Amino acid sequence: MYYEEVGNMLKLLGDKTRLMIISILNETDCCVCELVDMLQMSQPAISQHLRKLKDNGLVKESKKAQWVFYSLNKKHEFYPMMQSILTYLPDPKEHIRQLEEKGMRMQCE
Amino acid sequence: MYYEEVGNMLKLLGDKTRLMIISILNETDCCVCELVDMLQMSQPAISQHLRKLKDNGLVKESKKAQWVFYSLNKKHEFYPMMQSILTYLPDPKEHIRQLEEKGMRMQCE
DNA sequence: TGTTCATATAAGTATATGATTATATAATGA
DNA sequence: TCATTATATAATCATATACTTATATGAACA
Secondary structure, three states: OHHHHHHHHHHHHOOHHHHHHHHHHOOOOEEHHHHHHHHOOOHHHHHHHHHHHHHOOOEEEEEEOOEEEEEEOOOOOOHHHHHHHHOOOOOOHHHHHHHHHOOOOOOOO | OHHHHHHHHHHHHOOHHHHHHHHHHOOOOEEHHHHHHHHOOOHHHHHHHHHHHHHOOOEEEEEEOOEEEEEEOOOOOOHHHHHHHHOOOOOOHHHHHHHHHOOOOOOOO
16 A cells, blocks of 8 residues: 555654664765764664665665775665755755764775 | 654654554545545554554644644645655545545544 | 674563554434 | 432553663674
């Protein structure tokens, strides 16, 4: 039933922390420790939220050196709905700028 | 914090039953017993979902004779976001048509 | 090889959620 | 007035959720 699918997707997005993660990943891919720093939450808490997002296919991961980078899955069935929801949220650029200012941005080229 | 407000709103919408209620009310105002009939759920279950929606200001009620009719609150801060989410849901007109066919539509003029 | 860093996972816990059953309230109509 | 209908609410219960703490895994590097 389609209402259930959409309902589950909204439930997934219906969490402050996951919303911020999605909103940040919409600007730039991030590794776990960057999100931990930006969101000021414990590493396991962030990991567990990322797992939920990944299990639902909303984000993808790619390992680079010792880091795991997460990015939005633009091919997800509900990517367009998610994008339209993001337009109702504040711009997360400030979080990212502060991360850069602290020299906490991960580089791995 | 705005992320929290949006998160709470999405959590509220992140339930199959409430999504259907909202989707139906977007077509036509309904009383509780019509929703009970359309959604095939117990009356207390429907009442409790309506209360959540009302407590969050998403729906309004108006008493007419022995019925309580619910309608969407178009002035809600997140009404536009809700509308954009509704575009990703199936059209609920079939539910309403079946209700009319059964002669279960409430009239109170 | 052993230590450190980044991440994931498991276990435990408190709270939230969504249903059911039973009951209360309030209007209608015989 | 009494029975019926529509709705709300309370109590209960099983399950889900989101965190914490502790531990495991695995890459980097001295």
